[in-house]
C-alpha cells in the first residue's frame with residue numbers, strides 16, 4: 001500500500017462564474033455583519049466579509065498546504081453556510097421577529113444560488129483531496145485494520161499542539177476559551193452531517209451507524225443530547241451557546257474539518273470515505289477528550305462543567321469500536337477489497353484535517369497570548385512594498401479576517417482595538433502603534449474613536 005500525491009483536479013465551471021455566484025450569495029443582507037464581536041441569537045445571520053471575498057482568486061483551487069490562508073477562511077465560511085442551509089436551524093427563543101430572516105435564509109433566491117454553485121465550491125475547497133491521497137497496492141480488510149489501528153495509536157500517544165498551547169499560555173482561561181470556540185461549530189450542531197448517511201438501505205452497517213447517531217442525540221432525550229451538554233460546558237464558562245455566537249472566531253482549519261464531514265455525507269459516491277473518516281474520528285475522540293479534561297481541570301479546577309468531555313471519553317470508546325468493527329471492517333468484508341482504498345482514504349483525510357484543527361488552533365492561541373511580543377516584532381520587521389489601507393468607523397459591522405503573509409498592522413489615525421480572541425481582552429491601539437500579524441492569524445479591528453484607519457504593511461520575513 002502506498003500513499004502518494006497526484007495532480008490537482010479540474011473545475012467544472014470557470015472561476016469567474018463561481019466568483020459571481022458566491023459573491024451574489026454573500027451580498028445578501030443576512031451576511032453583512034453587526035457591530036458586536038459575537039453574533040446574536042439568530043442562526044441565519046453570519047458575517048461573510050465581502051471585502052475579503054473580493055480578493056479571492058477563484059481560478060486556482062485551494063491547495064492542501066494553505067488551510068490557514070485568507071482564501072480558505074473566506075471560502076469555508078461560505079461553504080459552511082451553504083451546508084447549514086440544508087439543516088434545520090431555529091432559534092431557541094422562537095421565530096418571532098426573525099421570520100423574514102428565516103424566509104431569506106431558506107428562500108428560493110439563495111437556494112438557487114447554492115444549488116448552482118455548491119458542487120463547484122466543493123471542488124474549489126476540497127478538490128486537492130483527490131490528488132493529495134492515493135491509496136493503491138494490497139488493500140485487504142487486514143491492511144485496513146492495521147492502518148486504522150496504527151493511526152489511532154499514533155494520535156492517542158501523540159501530543160495535542162492546541163492543548164499544549166493552552167497549558168503554556170500566560171492567559172490560560174482565554175486560551176482555553178479559544179479551544180472551546182473551535183469545538184462549538186460542530187458541538188452546537190453535532191452529528192448533523194452524520195444524519196445524511198442514515199437514509200437508504202445498506203444493511204447491518206446502516207443500523208450500526210444509527211446506533212452511534214442516536215447516542216449523539218441522547219437517545220431522544222434532549223437533556224442528554226451531545227449538543228445540549230456542550231451548551232452547558234459553554235455556559236459554565238459564562239460563554240454564549242447559541243448558533244453561531246462565535247462565528248467571527250472560528251478558524252479556517254476547524255471550519256474545514258466540519259465542512260469535510262458535510263462534503264463526504266452530501267455526496268454518497270463518497271460514502272466509503274465517510275465511513276473511513278468517521279471510524280478514525282470516533283476512535284481518536286476518546287483519548288483526545290481525556291487529554292482535554294486534564295488540561296481544563298488544571299486551568300479551571302471545578303469551575304467548568306466537563307460532562308461533555310466525560311461523556312465522549314466514555315462513549316467514544318464504544319463508538320470507536322462500533323465504527324471500526326460494525327461499519328468500517330464490515331463494509332470491507334461485505335463489499336470487497338475494491339472499496340478498501342476509499343475507506344483508507346477517508347481515514348487519511350480525517351487524520352490530515354484533524355492536524356489542521358490542532359495546528360491552526362495552537363497558532364491562534366499562541367499569537368493571541370503574545371501580542372506584546374508581536375508589538376516588538378513589528379518594530380523589528382522589514383517592510384516590503386506599499387501598504388494596504390483600511391478604515392473603520394465606530395459602530396460599523398465587526399468582522400475578522402486573516403492574511404496569507406505576515407503583515408505589520410499600524411494605526412494610521414484615530415484609536416482602535418485589536419481583537420484576536422472571543423473572550424480575551426482586546427488590545428487598545430493609538431495612532432502609530434503597530435503589531436505584527438503572522439500569516440494565517442485571524443483578527444478584527446474595531447474603532448474606539450469615531451473613525452480610525454490602519455495600514456497593513458507586507459513583511460519580508462516569513463514570521
Ligand SMILES: [Fe+2]
Pocket residue numbers: 190216226312
Ligand atoms: Fe458526540
Ligand SMILES: [Fe+2]
Pocket residue numbers: 212216282315316319
Ligand atoms: Fe461519538
